[in-house]
Amino acid sequence: MSSQDQAKRAVARAAVDSVAPWFGTDAAIGIGTGSTADLFIDELAAHRGSIAATVASSERSAARLRSHGIRVVDLNDVTDLPVYVDGADEIDGALAMIKGGGGALTREKIVAAVARTFVCICDASKLVTVLGGFPLPVEVIPMARAYVARELAAIGGQPRLREGFVTDNGNLILDVRGLQIRDPRGLEQQINQWPGVVTVGLFAARGADILLLGTEDGVREIRRA
Numbered sequence: 510m511s512s513q514d515q516a517k518r519a520v521a522r523a524a525v526d527s528v529a530p531w532f533g534t535d536a537a538i539g540i541g542t543g544s545t546a547d548l549f550i551d552e553l554a555a556h557r558g559s560i561a562a563t564v565a566s567s568e569r570s571a572a573r574l575r576s577h578g579i580r581v582v583d584l585n586d587v588t589d590l591p592v593y594v595d596g597a598d599e600i601d602g603a604l605a606m607i608k609g610g611g612g613a614l615t616r617e618k619i620v621a622a623v624a625r626t627f628v629c630i631c632d633a634s635k636l637v638t639v640l641g642g643f644p645l646p647v648e649v650i651p652m653a654r655a656y657v658a659r660e661l662a663a664i665g666g667q668p669r670l671r672e673g674f675v676t677d678n679g680n681l682i683l684d685v686r687g688l689q690i691r692d693p694r695g696l697e698q699q700i701n702q703w704p705g706v707v708t709v710g711l712f713a714a715r716g717a718d719i720l721l722l723g724t725e726d727g728v729r730e731i732r733r734a
Contacts, residue, residue: 516632516723521548523721523728524594525556527628532559537587539620540574541595542567542613545630549594550574564590566620567613568677584620593624597631597717598643598710604629604717604733605693609646609710612676618708621715629717633724640693644684646671646710651681653705660703661685664696680707 528538540550540563550570553560554577562582565571571581584590595617597606606629608614621627645666649657654670661668666685674682690696693713700709720731 512725513632513634516725517545517548519728520630520632520721520723521545521552524549524628524630525552527719527721528553528592528594529556531591532556535561536589536591537562537564537582539564539590539593539595539624540566540570541593541617541620542570543596543611545596545632546570546594547573549630550577550579553577553579562587564620566595566617567611569611569613584623587623590620590624592626592628593620594628594630595621597629597635597712599637599640600629600631600635600717600720601637601640601693604720604731605640605711605713606716607640607643607645607690607710608712609648609682610643612646612671612674612682614646614710615648615676615678615680615708618712618715621712626719627715627717628719628721630721631723633722636720636722640690640711641688644669644686645688645690647683647685647700648676648678648680648707648710649683650705650707653703654681654683657703657705658683661700664688664699678707
């Protein structure tokens, strides 16, 4: 197992402690999407009897939860979500993130908006000084693909359609390279205002509250200032 895989497993185990206060209660737990979130789901399997329900940010995660015998409910049936655990493709020191490498950015952003606490879990390679090294995903309604691509190019991006991929919502994703994102909140607001954009994979207006970062020296906990 690589050191990166070991770090991912370590933060997945640490994240169980973050949600443990709600074991044995009627609270639902928000679950994200991606390779690290998959490991977190696997760690939760040992506690399935103590988990009342979960809300998944993708069909992929919902299927994995159900395979472990963990109940999945619709977000519309939940009035309170105390915690949401998810990974990131990149995260900066202010705990703003790029997410959407797995294509679930819109549902991830909705669940994060509802959650009282957002716990991000990732390995140290995802922590960066400036966001943008990882291509920025933008989910778009199909008829707006070319228009939004032109707008992204106008701000210095290099958009490329994610070939052969359709989101759980039936939309397309443009992956944007070439951006150095020094104002994540401002860029998130700008792109989200363009007609045809469902959402951009910048999580700055609603960033993480807690980062569990897997390092060679163990798991570091970083809280938003």
